[in-house]
Amino acid sequence: MAVSMENAFDALEQDYEDSHAQNPGLHKIIQQILGKLAPGAKVLDAGCGTGKPVSHALANAGCDVYGIDISQTMVDIAKRQVTGSFEKVDMRAYRPEVQFDAIFAVFSLFALSRREISAMMLKFCEWLCPGGSLIIGTIPSTNISTDMSLYDKTGLCMVDIDFMGQKVKGTVYTTREWHNMLTKVDPFQPKNTLYAKEDHYYIIARRTAQHPLLGPYPLPTQYRGPHPLSEQAFGPFAARFSREDFDAVLEALKENQKVLDIELPVALAKRHGKVYSIEPNADRNTIISNKSQTNNVEVLPGTAENIPFPDNNFDAVVSMWILHYVHDLEKSLREMARVVDQHLPNAKIVIVQGAPDNEVINLVNYVCAPLSTENNRFDHQGFLLHKASEIFREEGFDDITLRRVDVHCKFPEKDLSKRCANAAEILATVWFETDPNLAEMKREMIPVLEAHFAHRPNTIGDEGVILIARPSKNESYH
Incomplete structure (x- = not known):
């Protein structure tokens, strides 16, 4: 029976270091990276183990070392023998307060699912300074199993890995899929790969200046067009949300006095006094208007393409999860800029859209989009944010800043079949409500959801990005 990685590492203690500290291929990689790092460079060892050999070599070379690991036993050993900052934390939950010049993830990704590995590539890129290096150590799936029945079409293989005498459930990829995964994050440019031993595979990738939250890359050349929007489809989806994007938007608007909101006027009015809103859909307009009677909200019929207010009328405009519903993306973005008075001290535009690792959108793109008879183009939230950045500039x-916000959908149903059926109904309908192939989309989503819930039992991520655009002469992303 496979055990968890945390339990496996806790049980190994010093044996792990004794087995891995003298890996000549890894030492060669470390020295190669050290040749490019200045003294005092900040380096993260993600899955640091006992601190040897990676953290130890980096610290001895004068680097400012940060180490994280899921095993308290390993962290305790690392603290005793390596100069640096070490803490017990799951890399999936880690939120660094600094950016790094290099990140090492050496044999520490096996316990993650495909979704989690893809998300970690994105997070690693966010944590790196432009020009920083990511070093991955892994074992290609073809060196573990040649049984092609264990592989999916992406090259992923889920197997029990023999880890120092213990069986652990692991995710492994072909070398080609590792390359494909990194190029989708495009700010990572795989520079070279090296086999240190027959079964070990090392990848060195460099972050470019492009922002990772605008991916995945390459970007499409044009907007896919709008999804249908109705309260009947959106309501069940919204009811499942657990989200921090509201608070992030409210914090961004805390100094603003006159706000135009293109989606959530009542929520804003409770915190910001008078709020203005536009709503093109008759059914949603009625609902918002009824709620607004007890709040200081003025709702006007209108669209993002034709905002019914004069120039320079607001000190802020906020649009949450709206751009994939508009018909004319460029005109909508220019209209938002038109009605904000740039001369006001807190002038800004706030946009929230999906992150590249948004699970809801990735599931819908994977299952539903190819089956659509109305529009089979993938939904690309990064393109929307990229276009917004371009137009706002x-x-x-x-002055444009981007950061991720945590949003997820909860499916607490205890029965797996019911949970999958409800999730398929909600997700397919909210994106493809009017598509003739909606029923087939729901059916095809069931096995994909079963696989998803095996790793994340009651949650589907709807990860977001908050973009804040202010008038200034700052020409770089933050």
Whole structure:
């Protein structure tokens, strides 16, 4: 029976170091990276183990070393023998307060699912300074099993790995899929790969200047067009949300006095006094208007393409999860810029859209989009944010910041079949409500959801990005 990685590492203690500290191929990689790092460079050892050999060599070379590991036993050993900052934390939950010049993830990704590995590639890129290096140590799946029945079409293989005498459930990829995964994050450019031993595979990738939250890359050349939007489809989806994007938006608007909101006027009015809103859908307009009677909200019929207010009328505009519903993306973005008075001290535009690792969108793209008879193009949230950045800069809002916000959908049903059926119904309908192949989409989503819930039992991530554009002469992303 396979055991968890945390239990496996806790049980190994010093044996792990004795087995791995003298890996000549890994030492060669460490020295190669050290040749590019200045003294005092900040380096993260993600899955640091006992601190040897990676953290130890980096610290001895004068680097400022940060180490994280899921095993308290390993962290305790690392603290005793390596100069650096070490803490017990799951890399999936880690939120560093600094950016790194290099990140090592050496044999520490096996316990993650495909979704989690993909998300970690994105997070590693966010944590790195532009030009920083990511070093991955892994074992290609073809060196573990040649049984092709264990592989999916992406090259992923889930197997029990013999880890120092213990069986652990692990995720492994072909070398080609590792390359494909990194190039989708495009700010990572795989520079070279090296086999240190017959079964070990090392990848060195460099972050470019492109922002990882605008991916995945390459970007499409044009907007896919709008998804249908109705309260009947959106309501059940919204009811499942657990989210921090509301608080992030409210924090961004705390100094603003006159706000135009293109989606959530009542929530904003409770915190910000008078709020203005536009709503193109008659059924949603009625619902918002009824709620607004007890709040200081003025709702007008209108669309993002034709905002029914004069120029320079607000000190802020906020649009949450709306851009994939508009018909004319560029016009909508220019309209938002038009109605904000750039001369006001807190002038800003706030946009929330999906992150590249958004599980809901990735599930829908994987299952539903190819089956659609109305529009089979993938939904690409990064393109929407990229276009917003481009248009806002042209309109004078050239101080642009991007950061991720945590949003997820809860499916607490105890019965797996019911949980999958409800999730398929909600997700397929909210994105493809009017598509003739909706029923087939729901059916095809069931086995994909079963696989998803095996790793994340009651949650599907709807991860977001908050973009804040302010007028200034700052020409770089933050």
